[in-house]
Each structure stands twice: as structure tokens, then as C-alpha cells.
Amino acid sequence: MKPLRQILGAATSSKKIIALAEGDDPRVVEGALKARAENAADIILVGDHAKITALLAEKGGSDVDGITIHDPVTSPHTDRFATAYYELRKHKGMTPENARKLIKNRLNYAAMLVHLGLADGTVGGAVETTSDTVRAALQIIGKAPSAHMVSSFFLMIYDRDHHAVQGAHIFADCGLVVDPDERELAEIAQASAASYHALTGQEPRVAMLSFSTSGSANHPKVSKVVEATKIAKAASPHLLIDGELQFDAAYVPEVASKKAKDSPLKGQANVFVFPNLDAGNLGYKIAQRIGGAEAVGPVLQGLAKPANDLSRGCSADDVLHMIAVTAVQAQHADAEPETC
Ligand SMILES: CC(C)(COP(=O)(O)OP(=O)(O)OC[C@H]1O[C@@H](n2cnc3c(N)ncnc32)[C@H](O)[C@@H]1OP(=O)(O)O)[C@@H](O)C(=O)NCCC(=O)NCCS
Numbered sequence: 135m136k137p138l139r140q141i142l143g144a145a146t147s148s149k150k151i152i153a154l155a156e157g158d159d160p161r162v163v164e165g166a167l168k169a170r171a172e173n174a175a176d177i178i179l180v181g182d183h184a185k186i187t188a189l190l191a192e193k194g195g196s197d198v199d200g201i202t203i204h205d206p207v208t209s210p211h212t213d214r215f216a217t218a219y220y221e222l223r224k225h226k227g228m229t230p231e232n233a234r235k236l237i238k239n240r241l242n243y244a245a246m247l248v249h250l251g252l253a254d255g256t257v258g259g260a261v262e263t264t265s266d267t268v269r270a271a272l273q274i275i276g277k278a279p280s281a282h283m284v285s286s287f288f289l290m291i292y293d294r295d296h297h298a299v300q301g302a303h304i305f306a307d308c309g310l311v312v313d314p315d316e317r318e319l320a321e322i323a324q325a326s327a328a329s330y331h332a333l334t335g336q337e338p339r340v341a342m343l344s345f346s347t348s349g350s351a352n353h354p355k356v357s358k359v360v361e362a363t364k365i366a367k368a369a370s371p372h373l374l375i376d377g378e379l380q381f382d383a384a385y386v387p388e389v390a391s392k393k394a395k396d397s398p399l400k401g402q403a404n405v406f407v408f409p410n411l412d413a414g415n416l417g418y419k420i421a422q423r424i425g426g427a428e429a430v431g432p433v434l435q436g437l438a439k440p441a442n443d444l445s446r447g448c449s450a451d452d453v454l455h456m457i458a459v460t461a462v463q464a465q466h467a468d469a470e471p472e473t474c
């Protein structure tokens with residue numbers, strides 16, 4: 135079965151409530167209606183009530199079951215949310231007045247819905263930047279107690295005729311951690327491997343990417359990747375991981391047999407960990423826009439509860455897919471809080 139169909143199917147198995155922070159964007163409303171048609175989740179559209187009502191009417195979704203609207207400016211929850219926000223951030227200088235003002239920001243409001251258990255996950259970023267979307271999640275939902283840090287990944291889907299490898303891979307970190315040190319890179323690798331297993335059910339095969347393969351270049355940037363690989367291996371002895379590897383040596387078996395003869399991945403990695411955000415963000419966009427891969431993300435990992443970002447270039451289908459991924463993460467968070 136195609137990976138996104140599988141994830142959409144998994145999302146329907148226990149219906150979660152997903153809050154969409156930019157509920158008054160046409161792509162988000164369309165994505166919400168698609169999610170309801172697929173029974174992937176119940177939806178809270180956060181935003182300007184009048185605009186959302188008009189968009190729903192325009193798209194023939196005025197009376198759809200399982201969609202509710204929360205306008206942070208008029209919501210009966212806003213006072214309670216402001217108090218909770220003040221309590222969470224007072225150690226950082228937050229005042230009650232500022233909390234009342236800032237909770238009306240749609241990203242903060244949606245994150246608070248999740249923090250207080252009124253929603254199981256949230257999705258933003260169709261309009262707002264990644265920095266703002268992720269900051270709201272970090273400050274209000276926070277890191278999972280078992281995680282050392284929050285990072286992100288893209289689920290890359292290959293289902294076009296020209297894709298030699300069909301299926302789903304993970305690219306990480308393409309959205310959040312700008313310049314990870316070796317410990318952070320090792321953590322990104324381990325978290326991404328767990329996320330890959332949670333979303334696809336398959337065994338992760340992790341490649342730690344570099345401009346060097348098995349010592350072909352000597353540079354501090356290469357040493358960082360080698361060290362990160364050692365740290366991840368020591369922390370997760372059963373994890374199939376190798377590095378440092380160039381992308382071709384991680385992805386093409388014939389190239390691996392020449393450049394990385396001893397690599398246990400044999401050119402068949404399915405989790406690709408980039409050395410920094412320059413490489414990761416550029417890499418996923420090139421695979422998406424030139425390579426024709428579908429890119430679902432950035433999906434955040436290491437949060438106490440699911441909150442995810444979208445690219446501002448997203449489509450309604452991207453919104454649908456991210457709703458499904460978020461719902462599946464919420465199921466895993468119920469089952470085993472340390473994954474995804
Ligand atoms: C995500 C990002 C906004 C965090 O930046 P920041 O300047 O550390 O943000 P803040 O200082 O407001 O951090 C908020 C909180 O989260 C914490 N935090 C930041 N990054 C974190 C991480 N990776 N894991 C866990 N916690 C983190 C901070 O320590 C801070 O905690 P505190 O306020 O309780 O002390 C920043 O890493 C970023 O801009 N990344 C790039 C995003 C981007 O543009 N991507 C490209 C497009 S996808």
C-alpha cells in the first residue's frame with residue numbers, strides 16, 4: 135500500500151482532534167474538509183470566525199460534522215488560556231497583560247488547545263514562518279520529558295514512474311536545528327529512526343550524510359559527522375546506522391559497492407540525516423521540486439505532544455497529509471510517550 139494511504143488509514147483507527155492554527159486560509163479549510171471526508175481526524179479551525187464561515191460555505195462545507203471553529207479573539211477559553219500561558223512563561227518575564235494579548239495569536243492559541251488537552255495535536259505554518267510556528271510549540275507544549283531536544287524531519291514520498299526507489303524515506307533535520315553539534319546530530323538520528331519506524335512500521339536504516347564517504351575527505355565538518363555516528367551507535371547499539379556517507383553512497387547500491395564497500399547500509403538507507411540545516415532544507419526542496427518527491431513536513435519530534443509545521447508553499451493535500459501524520463503521532467504519544 136502507498137505510504138500516505140497507509141498513514142491516512144492509520145489515522146482513522148482512533149479519531150483524534152487536530153487544531154489547525156491558520157483556519158482562515160483557503161488551503162487549510164480545503165485540507166480540513168478533505169480530512170473529514172477521509173475520516174482522518176476531527177478538526178478545530180482556529181482563526182477569524184467570519185472568514186472561516188465564508189470559506190466553508192464557498193467550499194460546500196458549512197454543515198460538516200466534526201469541524202468546529204475557535205476564534206481566539208472571541209473564544210470563551212481565551213481568559214483561561216491567558217492564565218495558563220502566564221503561568222508557563224512568567225519565569226521568562228511574561229506579564230498577565232502580555233499573556234492576554236499574546237494568547238490571541240493563533241499559533242499560541244492552537245498550541246494551548248493541545249497543552250490543555252482540548253486537542254490532540256496542532257498544525258501551523260501554511261502562512262506563518264517555521265520560526266514562529268516552532269517557537270509557539272516549544273514555549274507552550276514543550277519538550278517531552280524523555281527527549282533531549284526537539285528536531286524535525288520530512289517524510290519524503292516517491293511514487294512517480296521515474297523514482298527508482300518507491301516508498302517513503304525520512305530527511306532530517308530540514309526545518310529546525312540550524313547547526314547541530316555532534317551530540318545533537320546523534321540525537322536527531324536516533325529520533326528520526328524512531329519516527330520512521332512509528333510512521334512506516336519498517337526498520338530504519340540511517341545514513342549520516344557528509345561531503346565525504348568513509349574518510350575520503352579530512353575536515354572538521356566530516357569529523358563532526360563521524361563523531362555523531364559513534365555517539366548514536368553507542369546509545370542505540372541495535373540501530374542500523376552508518377556514516378560518514380555522501381548521498382550517492384547512501385542511496386545507490388552500485389555506488390555504495392565502490393565507495394563504501396563495508397557499509398552495512400549497502401546503499402539502501404531510508405533515513406537520511408543531513409549535517410546542518412543549510413544542507414537539509416536545500417536538499418529536501420531540491421528532491422521535492424526537481425525530483426518530484428512529495429514532502430510532508432517539517433514534522434516535529436521530541437515534543438510533549440504533537441505540533442507540526444508546513445511549508446508556506448503547501449497545498450490543500452499537504453495539509454491533509456500533515457493532519458494524518460499528526461493524528462498518528464498522537465496515537466503513538468498515547469501508547470509510548472517517548473516516540474515521535
Ligand atoms: C526553532 C527556533 C525558532 C528556536 O529558536 P530560539 O531562538 O531558540 O527560540 P526561543 O529562544 O524563543 O526558544 C524558545 C524556547 O525553546 C527552547 N528551544 C529552542 N530550540 C530548541 C530545541 N531544538 N529543542 C528544545 N528546545 C529548544 C529554547 O531554549 C527556549 O526555551 P525557554 O524560552 O523556555 O528558555 C530556531 O531554531 C529557528 O529559527 N530555527 C530555524 C527555523 C527555520 O527558519 N527553518 C527553515 C524553514 S523550515
Ligand SMILES: CC(=O)OP(=O)(O)O
Nearest residue numbers: 309432444445446447
Ligand atoms: C520548511 C520550510 O522550508 O518552510 P518555508 O518554505 O515556509 O520556509
